[in-house]
Amino acid sequence: MDFSYSTAELDFREEVRDWINKNIPGDFGSPAWPRPEDPKKYMEVTFGWMKKLYESRWTGIDWPKEYGGRSASPIEQFIFMEEMADHITPSPFHTIGVGMAGPTIMAHGTEAQKQRYLPKILSGEEIWCQGFSEPNAGSDLAALKTTCRDGGDFYVVNGQKIWTSVAHLAQFCILVTRADSTGSKHAGMNYLIVDMRTPGVEVRPLVQITGDPEFNEVFFSDVKVPKENLLGGEGNGWMVAITTLMHERMNIAALLYGRIKRTLHDVVELTKQIKRHGRYLCEDPVIRHKLAYYAANVETQRLNNLRMRAHASGGTDPGPIGSVFKLIWCKSNMDLLEMAVDILGPYAELMPGSDGHHTLADEWMRHWLRSRANSIEGGTTEILKNITGERVLGLPR
Ligand SMILES: Cc1cc2nc3c(=O)[nH]c(=O)nc-3n(C[C@H](O)[C@H](O)[C@H](O)COP(=O)(O)OP(=O)(O)OC[C@H]3O[C@@H](n4cnc5c(N)ncnc54)[C@H](O)[C@@H]3O)c2cc1C
Structure with a gap:
């Protein structure tokens, strides 16, 4: 299988990069793009970001043009997420609308339902x-x-x-x-x-x-x-629900890959900032070995995404690839975040306001705690192992 991008896909990537360079001032949370402490202001910034994406036609890019999308292919959708992953941006609130409700309405809705709901899902006016x-x-x-x-x-x-x-x-x-x-x-x-x-x-x-x-x-x-x-x-209802879940699996894979790609980058940076016994952690052979392992692991997640999307573009069922992807992603995301918390050691536990507290450590702790949900949300690890065992390895039920 050829995993390289076509000329058209490379042009598309240039367009995405160009837009990002002009519109993302820096990481959300950095001095260039501060993250408001006040929850109301935080909401305003997030809705503002959603509006900007929408007005630039970067929301629901896989939606057909007639409904306001770009009719982007599954590979283009992935390229977009991959490029966005290099930047921390506010998490939009309309992911379920755009990634799941909208496509389900397009597949099963009446004309009146499509006219009523799709425009406001895309614009983020209705969550x-x-x-x-x-x-x-x-x-x-x-x-x-x-x-x-x-x-x-x-x-x-x-x-x-x-x-x-x-x-x-x-x-x-x-x-x-x-x-x-x-x-x-x-x-x-x-x-x-x-x-x-x-x-x-x-x-x-x-x-x-x-x-x-x-x-x-x-x-x-x-x-x-x-x-x-x-x-x-x-x-x-069951048939309609399956449509929603199929879209969830496809969309979530690009989103999760984007997140772990960024997390890996940030953990590597962390090892360049923290010293133990007089040398930076990135020089420690044990840490280097672990990072190399995660880098290879994240690359398999990129390839699994492309494999799944190549099937979808060709009109064939991607089968259990999405389940295998989520299984691998979950384990490596949880382990990688645990590694970051281990690296920070006692600093990771300091609450805001305490001596030596660092907002960076605060964020890592939050991400690590949030990762506990990874083996439950979007299909539990045990269920995904069952699917992999039965549908990939051919084991008995
Ligand atoms: C952060 C987060 C966000 C979520 N958001 C939504 C949402 O917006 N909307 C929504 O509808 N749901 C949402 N969910 C729910 C999620 O889809 C369910 O938690 C998930 O499907 C598991 O269901 P359950 O919690 O009832 O666990 P159960 O299905 O009761 O499972 C309990 C345990 O038993 C194991 N188990 C169950 N069946 C088997 C089996 N056959 N073989 C082996 N082990 C098995 C499971 O792996 C698990 O460890 C969210 C979950 C999380 C964590």
Whole structure:
């Protein structure tokens, strides 16, 4: 397989680099682009960044041109993420809308749904969340119990979702519900678009180990959802949900690769700044060995991304490559961040305001704590190992 970029792809990369050089003043959080402490100001900066990307047509570049995208190929989408990864930028809040809800609406929505929702997803004016997981339905999503009863012109939804990222900011939710429990567990589901401002929707933020309330519990009590908000037809919720998850896997792979590429770069820089026994850590053979291992590992993640995207561009199913990618990414991301915290030693534990506290160490600690979620989010490590065992290695179920 040839992993080099075509002339057109190299031209595309130049266009991306040119835009980045003109529009990114420096890393977000550096003196050139300070990160506001005040949460309200932080939101403003993030929304401002989302607007800038949108106005320059760098949001949803894989969306068809008719819906405001660039009709970029999966490889171009990857190139964009790879180039952006060289810079720290605010994390947009509309990742679920652009990467999952939008493509699902394009695949299964009516013309009216496309016209209503797609433009504001792309512009970031409306934020979306994903209401799939429940307290007793995560890996086994089809076990979900949130009910959807026919109420005439509308559905009545009752139940609870959990781990719902950005629900506290979202105007809309893609919600998978159970309309009929008499058949097989994959049948009888309805996939709904729910306005989060509807009476009966209650969002309760959950504060994580990092101190950030990134995700939420969402409760639905007799929530009336207009029938025109059904996506993909009665009882077809499972099929529609699979579309969402396929887009999640593809988009997440580019995003995660971008992040680990940057993390590796930053850990290398850290080893150039910290001395032990009179020499910089980057000169220590044990540290060098570890860094070389991670560099090779990150490169396999780049190649797995390209492999998956080559299949998608050629119209063939990438199969389990995305699962293998996530499995390798998760382990190396968690280990790499642990290495950074080890390097910092006791400094990593100093809280803001204490003697010797350094904001750099603070950030590393936050990233390391956040990485605990890596083996759970977007498919747990055990489930991915099962998929790899069965579908790649041909082991029995
Ligand atoms: C940061 C973060 C953000 C998230 N955001 C969202 C979101 O926005 N929307 C949303 O819907 N969900 C979201 N999730 C939920 C996520 O998709 C689920 O946590 C995940 O699918 C696992 O489900 P669960 O937590 O119910 O664990 P369970 O499925 O109950 O699993 C518990 C443990 O059992 C293991 N296990 C389960 N089944 C098997 C099996 N067959 N074989 C071997 N081991 C097994 C699992 O690996 C795990 O270790 C998020 C999760 C995290 C961590």
